[in-house]
Amino acid sequence: MFNIEEELKLLPDKPGVYIMKDKSDSIIYVGKAVVLKNRVKQYFQNSRNHTAKIRQMVEHIDHFEYIVTDSEVEALVLECNLIKEHRPKYNTMLKDDKTYPYIRVTVDEAYPRVLFTREIKRDKSKYFGPYTSAAAVKDIMDLLRKIYKIRTCNRNLPKDIGKERPCLYYYMGQCDAPCQGFISQKEYRRNIDQVIEFLSGNYAPVVKMLEERMNEAAKQMEYEKAASYRDLLGSVRQIMNKQKITHTDRVDRDIIAFARSKDEAVVQTFFIREGKLIGRDHFYLTGVEDETDSQVITSFIKQFYSGTPYIPKEIFLETEPEEEEVLGRWLSSRRGQKVYLHVPKKGGKEKLVELAKKNALLILNKDAEKLK
Structure with a gap:
């Protein structure tokens, strides 16, 4: 028989991951802690400070397990892996695993x-x-x-x-x-x-080459060949138009902002490589109703960057995440170089974050209209 009060006394004062389970032994929540003893005890203390979601989760805890790690970063990695594998009911979840x-x-x-x-x-x-x-x-x-x-x-x-x-x-x-x-x-x-x-993203040489070949073929009255160069030139220009220049510093960065309504959030991400916007995508997070903006962005960063193979040098955010220092260390270890998390306050960089926010809001509103 699992006695929660007795087990709480045995918790170590070390970093690690805790796993909450219900009566059927299903994992309902996974979290990480700098000190396991302090963090896990908080769930079973005065519930007035808890959100409705946490109170509901605690009511369903039958027993818990924990895994001790050597560091907080190691605990974060393990937490990300366990959340991705088990998709616990009370964790904020990223719907799209792309x-x-x-x-x-x-x-x-x-x-x-x-x-x-x-x-x-x-x-x-x-x-x-x-x-x-x-x-x-x-x-x-x-x-x-x-x-x-x-x-x-x-x-x-x-x-x-x-x-x-x-x-x-x-x-x-x-x-x-x-x-x-x-x-x-x-x-x-x-x-x-x-x-x-x-x-x-350096298209000038190929544009020049294709224009010269097209003009030369036309001069020689090789109109079929000139037409094929014209078509290739059109394809190159199409790609150029999609990859709008955003900055001249040629830094790789992701831009992240979100919009939320009730229990769901839409996160918009812009992918900038070599100073050019090469793509964008949006994601859905569920279980956010009682979460702060910092908690929402932190959940997204953990789940998104634990699955993507490339981490850019800079990540621009609309709000500061929780555990910013440990997140930065984890991302840097994954990249193999220093990763910088920024919340831009002015200029073109702030406008990029605002643009991502507008796109997230637009998608959220469209989804709401569909449900009416």
């Missing part, structure tokens, strides 16, 4: 490839993203293949040069067939460098 597509350039290979991926590995490849649409990534990759004629095969080059016939893309004019030795490694690498420039 994985975003990235573009991977295998620069460590003799003849690098441009690949679609949903995970970032600790390898020597260069990664670009996240993109919010797999279709958009495939369109970009298709465009890069047409412009720069980059290989798509899995052949081991230069080892396999000349062993098989070239693929269909060569005959379509969309690959220079390095598998046949039809392009030197030096020239191929030059094309890859231009691909990286393009993916980094």
Whole structure:
């Protein structure tokens, strides 16, 4: 028989994670603590200071477990993992568990490839993203293949040069067939460098090149070829228009703001890479009715960044999160470099947060209209 009063006396004064369970042994809440003894005891003391949700949760606690960790950061990591795995009833939950597509350039290979991926590995490849649409990534990759004629095969080059016939893309004019030795490694690498420039948001060289080729083809009365360059130019400009310049400092950052109503919140995130807005997405959090704004943003940061493979250098927020210092240390350890959490107070950076807030509010209002 589990005696809560007796078990509370045995709690250690160490950091860790506590797991609340009901009579059926289901996990109903997971939390972390700097000192387990102090934090867990608070739930069973005077309930007047508790929110309605916490009072309801305490009523359903039949027993609890805990896991001691070496540090508060380690406790935070474990808390994130347990919440994601068990989705406890009384935790504020992120509804959408999305994985975003990235573009991977295998620069460590003799003849690098441009690949679609949903995970970032600790390898020597260069990664670009996240993109919010797999279709958009495939369109970009298709465009890069047409412009720069980059290989798509899995052949081991230069080892396999000349062993098989070239693929269909060569005959379509969309690959220079390095598998046949039809392009030197030096020239191929030059094309890859231009691909990286393009993916980094420097479109001027490719626009200039396509315009020159289009004009030259028209001068030579090769109108079909000129039309194909015109179409490629149009595709490049479409991508340029979507990736609006926001800052000239070329820093990677996420912009996060939210709007809330009753028990639900909509969180809007803008993804800025190399100073350009490359995508945006929104997420739903449930169980927020009794939460402060700081608690809502903290829950989102924990759940979102425990699942995403890339952490930017800066994260702009509309309100300061709880446990800002430990969150910063955790994010920095995941990134492998210092991560800065900011609440901008003026200028263009504050306006970006305000824009994210307006978008979140717009989505929340639209959802409310649908439910009427």
